[in-house]
Amino acid sequence: MYRQKANPLYLFSIVLVAVIGGLLFGYDTAVISGAEKGLQAFFKGASDFNYTDGLHGFTSSSALIGCIIGAFISGILASSLGRKKTLFVAGILFLLSALGSYFPEFIFFQKGVPTKGLLIAFNGYRILGGIGVGLASALCPMYIAEVAPASKRGKLVSWNQFAIIFGQLVVYFVNYLIIRSHASDPAVVEWTNSIGWRVMFLSEAVPAGLFALLILFVPETPRFLALNGRDDEAMTVLSNINGEAKAREILSEIKETAVEKKEKLMAYGFMVVFIGCMLSVFQQIIGINAVLYFAPRIFESMGVSNNMLFTVIMGVINISFTLVAVFTVEKLGRKPLLISGSLGMALGALGVALSNVVSLPALVPVISIMVYSACFMFSWGPICWVYISELFPNTIRSEATAIAVAFQWIFNFLVSSTFVPMYNWSHFFAYALYGVICLIAAVFVWKLVPETKGKTLEDMTALWRKK
16 A cells, blocks of 8 residues: 655655765865864875875865766666665765774774875775765765655755755864864874874764665665666655655656666757756856865965864855755746856955955955855755756666766866965966856856756656757
8 A cells, every 4th residue: 555645754854864965975075174284294294205285185185086986986876776775885985984084004004103005095095985975976966856756856955965065064163173172282283183183084984874874774766666667666655755646647757758768878969968067067167165175274364363263154154055045946946046146156256356466354355255155055056966966867867967976076176186276376366267167157057057946857858858
């Protein structure tokens, strides 16, 4: 017997578990912001090699290599293992990375002695965690989109972005508390350089272990089940979420598209894949992760004395503005939020750029950088993930999503690895460039990106067939 009426608590519980993956995504990518200075000081003490700024830049960004790998293989794993099992793999990778980054000396190296081999091992653990991030970044919004009713999909997928930003805020706060816990110790700097950065990485083990455990109790998505001939299981999940009558209607729509299961990536034309990939590219080249990853250094360069505290404040602002998207995406639509966010980001970025050529109070660039960040949080942050999760037809979703997310991590790596040298060369150029790109992004969305508000995932097949 199938459930006659929808069970909102059922939907809430499985989406809640999925967004913990988003939280881990944010936690893992932002933990380096507090740990990187202590990490740098630790490896600068190595006697068998010179830990250069270039090596530190690579070490700070090495997880992004794993993100690219994870994103590329996410489509293969999602199609073969399923969405649920792939998320479990991601959870295990998060856990192993947290433990390994805390104690990279495990078995093979002497504890507390920085060496070239230890640096390689540390980066290996960070890349492992990055693979988990790459998998989670593709699969969490996909999982939520494939279980959510069309009328709630944008809002529920936006909660995943909220979880990402919440994860970043949590780790900013955790890093701050870890340092504060030894603030009265005269040897606090030595403690941070030897132990503190390790504790920051270890803290991720708690949510990682919880996620890996809880994901075992959620169902596979009905669309994956139906595409693989497991209609009865799909019907059970759909009826719990929508009620039996609506579930039968949705399953029928899924089966209509499932007959074309083996379609090639370009079966719906070039534009659907191009737009999905370019949404990912723009989300990165507008420069937001350069701000998120290096926030403490940026505030320090602006003359802010307590840079970690201001980083936490920015995290609070970010999470507040992410809620704007959560509660307006189904009312205002996707395109208006992206366009207005792009224009707001351009204003903030150009404000920071201007403050570097004109003598202005320190408060001006601080407010400008927060405006820039806040505008991202109600637009490109959540809405890009909403689009990636719902833009592609069922029969190419896994493969197309994997490619789009891989593009996102490739450009994340490029932005993150070029920001510091570009920023040191010219503060003005760095932010002026990001501001101009924000304006180009607004035009791209206005001209090329379709509005998907209120459409079912099966509607995407008809939409792109007409193009």
